[in-house]
Amino acid sequence: MNTKGLKYIIVGAGFFGAVMAERIANVLKERVLVVEKRNHIGGNCYSTIDEKTGIEYHKYGTHIFHTSNEEVWRYINQFTQFNSYRHQVLTTYQNRVYQMPINLETINSFFEVNLKPFEVNDFLAKYKGDLSVEPNNFEEAAIQSIGKPLYEAFIKGYTKKQWQKDPKEMPISVFKRLPIRKNYEESYYYSRWQGIPLEGYTKIFERLLNHKLIDVQLNTDFFELRKQLSKNTKVIYSGPIDRYFDYCFGKLTWRTLDFEFQRHEVEDFQGTSVMNYAEESIPYTRIHESRHLHPERSYSDRQTLTIKEFSRIDHGEQPFYPIPDEQNQQLVKQYRALAEQKSNLIICGRLGDYKYYDMDKTIKRALEVFEEKVRH
Numbered sequence: 205m206n207t208k209g210l211k212y213i214i215v216g217a218g219f220f221g222a223v224m225a226e227r228i229a230n231v232l233k234e235r236v237l238v239v240e241k242r243n244h245i246g247g248n249c250y251s252t253i254d255e256k257t258g259i260e261y262h263k264y265g266t267h268i269f270h271t272s273n274e275e276v277w278r279y280i281n282q283f284t285q286f287n288s289y290r291h292q293v294l295t296t297y298q299n300r301v302y303q304m305p306i307n308l309e310t311i312n313s314f315f316e317v318n319l320k321p322f323e324v325n326d327f328l329a330k331y332k333g334d335l336s337v338e339p340n341n342f343e344e345a346a347i348q349s350i351g352k353p354l355y356e357a358f359i360k361g362y363t364k365k366q367w368q369k370d371p372k373e374m375p376i377s378v379f380k381r382l383p384i385r386k387n388y389e390e391s392y393y394y395s396r397w398q399g400i401p402l403e404g405y406t407k408i409f410e411r412l413l414n415h416k417l418i419d420v421q422l423n424t425d426f427f428e429l430r431k432q433l434s435k436n437t438k439v440i441y442s443g444p445i446d447r448y449f450d451y452c453f454g455k456l457t458w459r460t461l462d463f464e465f466q467r468h469e470v471e472d473f474q475g476t477s478v479m480n481y482a483e484e485s486i487p488y489t490r491i492h493e494s495r496h497l498h499p500e501r502s503y504s505d506r507q508t509l510t511i512k513e514f515s516r517i518d519h520g521e522q523p524f525y526p527i528p529d530e531q532n533q534q535l536v537k538q539y540r541a542l543a544e545q546k547s548n549l550i551i552c553g554r555l556g557d558y559k560y561y562d563m564d565k566t567i568k569r570a571l572e573v574f575e576e577k578v579r580h
């Protein structure tokens with residue numbers, strides 16, 4: 205590959221890399237090379253069609269686009285339209301199905317009562333323990349918020365499976381991601397806009413990268429061509445930050461997912477796109493059923509596709525999610541300080557920043573970094 209005279213190289217073709225490439229080509233009118241380790245673009249948002257059922261699925265877990273940021277919404281709509289899908293999640297506990305996040309329907313079904321919203325606080329108070337003590341971790345915050353029985357049924361086992369950690373050792377911030385509702389609202393997100401791209405996620409990436417000034421090279425390990433690069437090439441790297449520096453301060457830990465695909469000879473397997481499984485004794489965290497993401501499509505009425513999701517700790521082979529603990533945060537700080545010293549280097553994105561960005565946050569970050577560090 206000829207990298208002579210190359211001004212920009214982008215590592216990774218997920219949202220961060222693809223948005224950055226689009227901006228460099230369209231705004232700066234400069235040539236840019238995007239290298240991607242995998243055999244496809246789109247990062248973990250990649251979607252593809254299952255040949256046997258014809259159903260489009262998200263290879264790395266269900267992705268629901270949602271945002272309240274107008275700039276991001278306007279930007280992404282140049283590359284796709286969205287369907288009218290609204291995300292709802294259910295959870296199975298002891299063979300019964302409840303709504304998630306916990307809402308009034310969950311509480312009433314679980315305790316077999318018929319509370320009104322204004323009665324919920326008094327009802328749960330007896331299960332919450334001593335509220336005058338400041339909570340120190342995920343478990344204590346959860347019990348103070350929803351009481352012990354709901355915590356033990358819906359949160360404790362699921363969290364242990366998902367993070368491979370006792371909730372007593374986890375930060376309160378993770379629990380706070382999950383809203384608790386005293387009404388019957390069942391929408392998972394409160395974002396102003398949400399949906400699934402009408403033609404799937406991969407199409408967005410094809411459009412972002414489809415430009416005569418953008419070259420995309422798949423199946424390419426950046427670290428093998430790093431030595432060929434001239435000092436004048438700006439490196440925009442969206443891979444794991446510790447890998448870039450050859451793990452000089454030690455390895456970050458991540459959470460990764462494994463998936464088990466299954467086809468069933470029925471039209472509809474579980475009636476919804478995501479079903480969580482709350483108990484620790486069930487090894488997977490959730491089952492995705494991809495057909496429900498596209499209610500506007502007419503899929504086969506004889507077959508459906510489900511994907512079981514398993515969570516485990518990873519040491520950089522297949523990093524998906526950062527782990528919010530003190531040790532990893534300290535390591536990231538050291539690596540970021542090193543990155544700041546290099547003038548022709550930008551390290552960003554979920555793996556580069558080691559931050560749990562949703563898709564809209566990643567796009568926003570790319571747009572901002574382009575303006576602040578590439579354009580000016």
Ligand code: UDP
Nearest residue numbers: 295304358359360362363366378381382480
């Ligand atoms: N959670 C849970 N039970 C559920 C769903 C979520 O205990 O059925 C907990 C879990 O610890 C999770 C956190 O709530 O990490 C935040 O949920 P969110 O939906 O943000 O998780 P995500 O899958 O997006 O990480």
